[in-house]
Amino acid sequence: MTRALAKPRSRPNQPSTLWLLGPAMLVLIVWTQIPFLLTIYHSFRRFDLLNPERQGYVGIGNFVSLLTDTIFWTSIGNTLVLVGAVLVVTIVLGLFLALLFYQDFPGRALARTLVISPFFVMPVVSALIWKNMLMHPVYGLFAWIAQSLGQKPVDWLATYPMQSIVAMVSWQWTPFALLLILTGLQSLSKEQLEAAKMDGASPWQEFRYIIVPHLAQTLSVVVMLETIFLLTIFAEIYASTSGGPGLATTTLPYLIYLKAFAEYRIGVAAAGAVFAVILANIVAVFVLRLIGRNLQTAKGGMA
Amino acid sequence: MRLWKALFIGTGLSLSAALAQTTITIATVNNPDMVTMQKLSGEFEKKYPDIKLNWVVLPENELRQKVTTDIATNAGSYDVLTIGTYETPIWGKNGWLVELSGLPASYDLEDVLKPVRAGLSYQGKLYALPFYAESSMLYYRKDLFAAKKLTVPAQPTWTQAISWAKQLHNPSGGVYGICLRGLPGWGENMAFITTLVNTYGGRWFDENWKPQINSPEWKRAIGQYVELVTKYGPPGVTGNGFTENLTLMSEGKCAMWIDATVAAGYLANPKTSKVADKIGFAKAPVAVTPNGSHWLWSWALAIPKSSKKVDAAKTFITWATSKEYIELVGNTQGWVSAPPGTRYSTYNNPNYQKAAPFAKVVLDSINTADPTKPTLKPVPYTGIQFVGIPEFQAIGTQVGQFIAGIVAGKASLDDGLNQAQAAVEKLMKEAGYLK
Numbered sequence: 001m002t003r004a005l006a007k008p009r010s011r012p013n014q015p016s017t018l019w020l021l022g023p024a025m026l027v028l029i030v031w032t033q034i035p036f037l038l039t040i041y042h043s044f045r046r047f048d049l050l051n052p053e054r055q056g057y058v059g060i061g062n063f064v065s066l067l068t069d070t071i072f073w074t075s076i077g078n079t080l081v082l083v084g085a086v087l088v089v090t091i092v093l094g095l096f097l098a099l100l101f102y103q104d105f106p107g108r109a110l111a112r113t114l115v116i117s118p119f120f121v122m123p124v125v126s127a128l129i130w131k132n133m134l135m136h137p138v139y140g141l142f143a144w145i146a147q148s149l150g151q152k153p154v155d156w157l158a159t160y161p162m163q164s165i166v167a168m169v170s171w172q173w174t175p176f177a178l179l180l181i182l183t184g185l186q187s188l189s190k191e192q193l194e195a196a197k198m199d200g201a202s203p204w205q206e207f208r209y210i211i212v213p214h215l216a217q218t219l220s221v222v223v224m225l226e227t228i229f230l231l232t233i234f235a236e237i238y239a240s241t242s243g244g245p246g247l248a249t250t251t252l253p254y255l256i257y258l259k260a261f262a263e264y265r266i267g268v269a270a271a272g273a274v275f276a277v278i279l280a281n282i283v284a285v286f287v288l289r290l291i292g293r294n295l296q297t298a299k300g301g302m303a
Numbered sequence: 304m305r306l307w308k309a310l311f312i313g314t315g316l317s318l319s320a321a322l323a324q325t326t327i328t329i330a331t332v333n334n335p336d337m338v339t340m341q342k343l344s345g346e347f348e349k350k351y352p353d354i355k356l357n358w359v360v361l362p363e364n365e366l367r368q369k370v371t372t373d374i375a376t377n378a379g380s381y382d383v384l385t386i387g388t389y390e391t392p393i394w395g396k397n398g399w400l401v402e403l404s405g406l407p408a409s410y411d412l413e414d415v416l417k418p419v420r421a422g423l424s425y426q427g428k429l430y431a432l433p434f435y436a437e438s439s440m441l442y443y444r445k446d447l448f449a450a451k452k453l454t455v456p457a458q459p460t461w462t463q464a465i466s467w468a469k470q471l472h473n474p475s476g477g478v479y480g481i482c483l484r485g486l487p488g489w490g491e492n493m494a495f496i497t498t499l500v501n502t503y504g505g506r507w508f509d510e511n512w513k514p515q516i517n518s519p520e521w522k523r524a525i526g527q528y529v530e531l532v533t534k535y536g537p538p539g540v541t542g543n544g545f546t547e548n549l550t551l552m553s554e555g556k557c558a559m560w561i562d563a564t565v566a567a568g569y570l571a572n573p574k575t576s577k578v579a580d581k582i583g584f585a586k587a588p589v590a591v592t593p594n595g596s597h598w599l600w601s602w603a604l605a606i607p608k609s610s611k612k613v614d615a616a617k618t619f620i621t622w623a624t625s626k627e628y629i630e631l632v633g634n635t636q637g638w639v640s641a642p643p644g645t646r647y648s649t650y651n652n653p654n655y656q657k658a659a660p661f662a663k664v665v666l667d668s669i670n671t672a673d674p675t676k677p678t679l680k681p682v683p684y685t686g687i688q689f690v691g692i693p694e695f696q697a698i699g700t701q702v703g704q705f706i707a708g709i710v711a712g713k714a715s716l717d718d719g720l721n722q723a724q725a726a727v728e729k730l731m732k733e734a735g736y737l738k
Contacts, residue, residue: 049375050693052397054735065733071726137538155539158711244487245541246708246719261368263697264375 042270049264062271074247075255083230089170094177102185119175123235130168131240161241161248168236177222184218220291325615326355327382333360335569354615374399379609382616388422388601389689395425401606403429414646419601431603432624436644437565438668439597445583447558461590468535471558480535482557486544487707489699494688500524501595501678507690512736516724541707567661572639584661592679598688599672694734
């Protein structure tokens with residue numbers, strides 16, 4: 001194990017592999033950076049698909065148009081609410097399920113496969129299943145249950161739009177959190193838990209003082225990866241609520257989509273995309289710092 | 304040697320036949336009449352063996368996005384586009400469409416309804432051929448109305464419609480008082496809502512392009528609409544567009560429905576409707592003014608400038624909008640399903656008159672819809688259920704969202720309409736209509 005890790009490090013006279021990597025790197029740079037540069041270019045231009053004769057440089061006009069739009073601020077708020085709520089739900093549920101699946105019980109392998117399956121359903125498909133088969137106030141399963149219990153069916157997507165989206169997305173992402181946390185749990189030594197038991201620790205104390213500190217790193221990774229993916233959630237909103245009713249579920253990615261494909265204002269959409277990159281960076285810096293601190297305290301605790 | 308020659312010529316011939324065959328790509332809406340057109344396309348390919356058809360069939364909102372981005376970026380993915388009376392003049396003006404002149408005499412352009420032809424032209428030049436045309440009207444359940452001893456006049460008022468909805472609403476019996484569109488979108492809820500606002504005397508813009516969305520007329524109309532759909536409508540109204548309401552009505556779940564006249568053929572057809580023999584037809588209800596109480600729309604076929612197969616595309620759209628095609632649908636699918644609203648000859652056809660009890664209401668509604676006078680007061684735009692400017696898709700969709708928000712109880716009537724007004728004002732300033 002240690003030899004395998006040490007091997008590639010100490011070889012000063014190995015020929016450089018850069019020229020082999022070069023073409024791939026070039027393709028990668030062209031592939032990722034040209035669209036980004038084009039986005040920045042368009043964010044300073046007026047470019048309305050439907051008005052071909054009115055085009056040109058507008059300075060920061062597109063940015064001003066966005067920043068003075070209440071819809072923009074609502075969408076940023078909605079994005080943060082969505083990401084935050086899904087993070088909390090998936091981590092709490094994922095942790096709970098992971099602790100459950102950490103135990104031995106008959107049929108565990110099968111149950112494990114079943115519980116991670118939502119993660120492999122395509123987002124649009126899962127949105128349509130939730131919208132039409134579960135939440136529909138006339139044909140949906142929930143409406144049927146409510147009616148069999150003598151209750152009035154709830155129009156979930158109209159009455160609780162954000163909560164419904166959070167439920168859908170959490171359903172998809174809980175397996176992801178579960179998988180990572182379970183892997184983390186499996187590296188926990190059973191001896192340590194036994195020792196704690198012998199010292200008279202209650203299950204809660206075990207959880208609080210052994211399991212949680214042990215999982216700190218895993219949890220940080222889950223938070224970071226999920227944040228990155230959740231900031232771009234789009235398909236669920238597109239297929240179920242179309243950002244509404246009103247502006248209840250209009251997030252930044254959906255707003256950008258609206259500006260580009262409902263209003264055909266490419267310039268404003270590009271400005272929105274630039275803001276999205278800025279927002280992702282702010283969140284990433286914030287999250288990375290948080291993780292860095294956690295890692296340090298985790299290390300400190302060990303020593 | 305001879306055998307070789309024969310073989311050689313044989314392959315050459317089949318090769319040239321394959322080369323001469325052109326495939327055209329047609330983008331269309333998944334409405335029932337277009338689905339029929341797709342089903343019957345075998346007949347076209349039989350008649351014109353050198354043209355193959357490739358279909359892209361999508362729901363209205365998605366089709367619009369695809370087609371608009373395609374034509375605006377000159378991508379050229381489609382040879383035939385299905386567009387409406389909103390897009391045609393704007394795109395014709397932009398020079399994006401092939402002008403449709405020099406049609407064969409057998410096509411008989413004079414037979415096409417005049418208001419429809421005018422709606423598909425820009426400065427007297429025709430840019431699309433109507434596949435079907437429609438206005439809007441009131442559908443009601445004759446059996447339910449008779450049971451309560453209610454009679455519907457040829458031209459009902461909104462006061463009457465509201466009282467009928469109250470009396471017939473019976474959700475435990477599986478019937479809702481009134482079904483109306485609620486799905487946000489300029490071509491969905493706003494198409495209906497604009498006709499309602501029109502007849503209550505409201506308008507989108509005053510003569511100086513100042514938005515009027517928080518005016519008293521709008522408040523009265525939208526207040527009425529919200530009360531109707533929340534108290535006497537089916538649940539989940541903000542998810543119901545034309546297609547969803549058509550299903551609800553044909554399943555017998557609505558006592559009344561006000562929507563496109565094109566649904567009549569589907570509702571009166573026993574094959575597609577559970578209540579085919581119980582549907583009554585009347586003109587769309589009127590409040591303060593009859594102007595703009597019912598819309599004018601045509602789904603039409605056009606050829607983008609970016610197409611490289613203009614001749615084949617023209618052959619197809621001439622066929623699909625011809626008398627011959629209408630005859631074909633009448634004979635194979637039943638006359639009740641014939642594409643309505645496009646040709647005087649359809650309405651003069653005794654077969655159609657017999658099969659379609661709604662023919663007169665439809666023809667009257669189309670002929671009395673005047674896009675230049677959509678409401679009581681003068682307006683700077685043309686269009687009844689839309690405003691004929693490129694920005695309207697954005698405006699209509701955004702206002703549609705705000706109104707869905709009011710229906711869902713996310714905002715009060717006043718707040719919702721004030722927000723909509725502010726959003727439209729901002730858009731109109733940025734587009735350069737307002738100082």
